[in-house]
Amino acid sequence: MRIDQYLPGFAPHDAIGNHTLQTRRVLRQAGFKSEIWAEHILPPLGNEAKPYLEDPRRPGEERVLLYQSSTSSPMAGWLRSRAEGGEPLIGHYHNITPAQYFARWEPHIAAAMQEARQELALMAPHVSFSFADSGFNEAELVDCGYKQTLVCPLLVDLEEYHRPPDRATLDRLRRRHARSGAQWLFVGRVAPNKCQHDVVGAFAVYRRVFDPGARLTLVGGGTSVQYLRALERLVDDLELGDSVEVLNAVGDAELLAYWAVADVFVCLSEHEGFCVPVLEAMELGVPVVAYAAAAVPETLGGTGVLVEDKDPLTVAMAVDEVCRPGPGRDHLVKAGKERAAEFSLEKTSKQLLSGIEAYLTD
Template sequence: MRIGIDIRALQKGFRAHKARGIGRYTSMLIKSLLELDQRDQYLFLVEQGELPSIESDPDKFSYIEINTHWPIKAPYWQRTFGQHILLPIFLAKLELDFIHFCSHLDAPSFSPKKTLVTVMDIIPIVLQDLYNRKNSSMRFTAGRFLEARAIRNAKKIIAISQQTRRDLVQFLKIDPDKIVVIYPGIDTCFRPVKDPATICAVRARYGIEGRYFLYLGGIDERKNVDRLIQAFAELIKEPEWSNYCLVCAGEIENDAQFPQLTAQIRHRGIDHKIRLLGYVADEDLPALFSAAEFFVYTSLYEGFGLPVLEAMACGTPVVCSHAPGIAEIAGEAAILFDPYSTESLMNSIKTLLIGPELRQTLIQQGLKQATHFSWDKTAQKTLELYLAIYSESYK
């Protein structure tokens, strides 16, 4: 097979994907596929410019450089025209059996080649009221229309959770037979770190002292970080919890909500109790997870919620939202709370802090739950889907 895979998510600056879930998914998927598949030819679509580094035998793949730059000044429409007009024209010239877009957000609404799209979630469609009020109505409507078309026109769809599959069927009326659920995996680097020197070095690197709760992720409204700050501020008013800190990791400094977040922290007078680390290198995350008292994830909605599993794989107890997608992958290995209730979040945290036996139970259950998700399994099931698409083409 000649398999095209869109890996633009690995290029710095491309829609901010690289440091987020889409970038991690793309990186780990192609790495695992190249290790697994010794037969097929992989052609990776990239934008012209600096090529992403791929740790694999260069004989196993090649790059195809594309140019979707539309010569107009308006950034939104420049990207939109490039994706939905220039990209299909370019794809028509390629000799490929099909193209896998690792995010449906990057796929064209029409393609002259067979496409497979991975859908992480369709949250802007599911939570339209939340996202529509933050964007121009015309741009939002146009964006969702093109997004839905890219999904509907795909030959097959990978949903990263059962919840995402249900959303596709319910909101976009996608034929369930077109959708295959393939869970992402967990990088093998995520495991308990027990070496004190390693943990001390990471603490020193990021200026972390004492006992802390950890949050990893973005800060847009859906992530519900405001409620986490509120709950933490109330919690540390009680003497028995006053020595704890909250550590927030994630590349958030350029987010539109960042000034509002820092203002809220200052207003509550807890800026000395919260560490905003910014981007944390992958090699430091296992130690950061392992040293935390617990990991907290407050999102209102997720297609999957990978940080929950990464924390579990590191032996860190998890307190997380019972929102769709998150509860699905957490199983019975976490304490779940109502993300719309500050009291529910506080009570869940206290339940964990006062229960050493519960903490140990969650650690063991979390380590077991994490073993169900591996990139080897993800790559194997994805390759099986590739073969199915290829076979259908030549029946």
């Protein structure tokens, strides 16, 4: 039996790309044949996937098509036509950012997000079963008319986060940390729905009220050039100087160095389908302060500090509490690690496989 995966964009350092590779591993270990087909394949993943238009029909071979959906793509229509031709189609939904977040910054991306939502609804009659990363994502599928759904978190190899960090970066950051105050960190694409502007605002108030030496690092490639420029202007307007650094996507070892010196992970995102960086923070013992929206409370599972209101002073006060050494902080770190263990690759792989086996036997 063959279960092939399809995804629009296959890129390194991408949660969905990594999840797809892990899914392939799980399927192959269980005895299924499995390949990855993509619309855009970025180096260095050229050997791991092939262009989906080259995927041949395989008459006579038992086969299921698994769509990793998260954005608009002509692949959706192509898969629908394959399903109409009799090939069973299942999905794994990673969520689509609502268009309103991009409307003022990148109207063409907003249009693509709108299209992606329409594609999601059009796929519903053709998808016989779908995974969703979270209950939040699952609810969207049910609203679109998907009949059989199951929550299965993203497959993330948490062991990777315990590799040694880049030595030179770590030494430099440690020297800097020794001279400065609390180190805030947010990891995620610079995108309007992730609301890095709210993190900058809360950080500005925190520096003014609690810790003038604090620093903020935002790590993640940009999705919106306009939003990134607005963010940089905001940093200037609030007179934050070089206390805020906005970095492009960095290598894994370098990122681990940033995690190693972080005192708090602050996430004020308004839309997340799962939020892998929150899981990373919990695994690495960095306490989390997050806005209670979308799938973030679900991923945190009662650990971390959730704020219902993103007022900069409210968030700054929450971070101040979390950064104080003591039993409160220790408890947050411990609870976070216990929560992260529930998303171990072993557990989530079993969840995925049992979901697929249950679908196949039905």
